[in-house]
Amino acid sequence: MVFQQIIAGIITGSLYAIVALGLVIAYKVTGVMNFAYGYMGMISAYIFFTCFSMMGMNYILSFFIAVTFGSFVGYAVERGLLRPVRNISPASMVIITLGLLLVLEGTALQIWGNNYQQIPNLLNGLPFILRFGGGIIVIPQQNILILGVVTAVIIALILYLNLTFQGKAMRAVAQNEEIAKLMGINSSLMMSISWIISGSIGALAAILVAPQTFVYPDMMLSLQIMGFTAAVLGGFESIPGSIIGGISIGIIENLVGTYISTNLKTTFSLAIIVAILIVKPEGLLGSTKARRV
């Protein structure tokens, strides 16, 4: 029973982790906390729904169209909305992203209405069943898919940032934009790329979670909040921190939901996180000094 809940927690947590990752990469490179992040992904889930359920395209093609659309949304928001106002205060930037959230929500409502739309799982076969000792663990195939895709995204991102020239250049821009320019790095291009990555990750998360949440304008609300929390727990600047933060929250939430109260699981998890942050304000893997002011 405990193991079953921990496995379920890892699956939910892995979704929190990639949402956190998408938020953190955009934040590190451009310094913007994107409160519209989940809602940008939601639009892509609708694009997927439109391609797959309304137009009858195949699953993989719809998936690629929706993720590509998500990367385009990321690019457009950074280039068109945030870059022109780069010099205003971080707080004003946050307000702009909150405004964007409302615009996206309204747009989705206008185009697709308020109904809960269904997206099927890609994998619908029999769940995997593991037996050991007296216990039994059931893992639906879709969850294996989620875990596989999330792991692949995380590995790809870590390799990109640590081994490629462009990835290193992006980290340089995150650490010191002016000095990066002196090296010949086009920092504006790096900012665009970071939002393209962030946008496609957001779309991916929305499509993966859609079979459980259904597709509707506020479908990403809880995932976005938990993704933010995971990022904060991880220190908001650290990629491993976001992953550990996301998975921990997923596990805590599932255990609280099972053994204490389903209704209180969000409240309880957030309380635990507040407690952790009181003890360690910089987050699990955050640095104690602020790099980007």
Added chain:
Amino acid sequence: MATDHILEVENLTVKYGPIEAVRGTNFFVGNQEVVSILGANGAGKSSTLKALAGLIPHEGKITFLSKDISRTEPYKIPYLGLTLCPERRGIFPDLSVEDNLLLGAYAIRKNKNLIKENIKKVYALFQRLGERKRQLAGTLSGGEQQMLAIGRALMNEPKLLMLDEPSLGLSPKLVDFIFDSLKTINKSGTAILLVEQNAMIAMEISSRIYVMQNGKFAISGNTKDVDFQTLKMKYLGV
């Protein structure tokens, strides 16, 4: 413009709001020459270099290798062979020593063999960096960070290397070592434009100097013609 000048600056002006930090200066750097801009704190030296690197808005004409770079975007300047080694080093603390050097070669990133060669050259010049290549740059000592900043600036083989206060915060022994290295770098064919508060050490390696006061050059000329004592008392405030 004389053909042996690789850098020619005409009427350079830098303003911060109503304050003029640099007020219409004219100067040049010859091929393979070492030139210093000296002056007290706040005289406009750093602003001059930042303007040349394109980092701050400026007026006037900057010609580098017969090309007008007055309006060139900052990230395109290293591709032309003009590199600034910034004040306070500006290394990337969360990247390894070797990754810092690699990023210095960003402008020549297509040429992997040249990058490898240049890394070897930097390690030959600064052995300490070779010993610490896997270490995070933020964990280096001040002197090592300065070596890294200079090594990184050399990675894209600049024709003109600009340095902003390389002696800042270093012990006299390390300052001597850094300036010996600058001599070596210059002998291998790189021109140097140096901004320094430490006038004595800068004059040792420079063929010409410009002394800056309130955004203008008060004195300019061959180093050997300038009397150090007068310079010190009148213009450097030390």
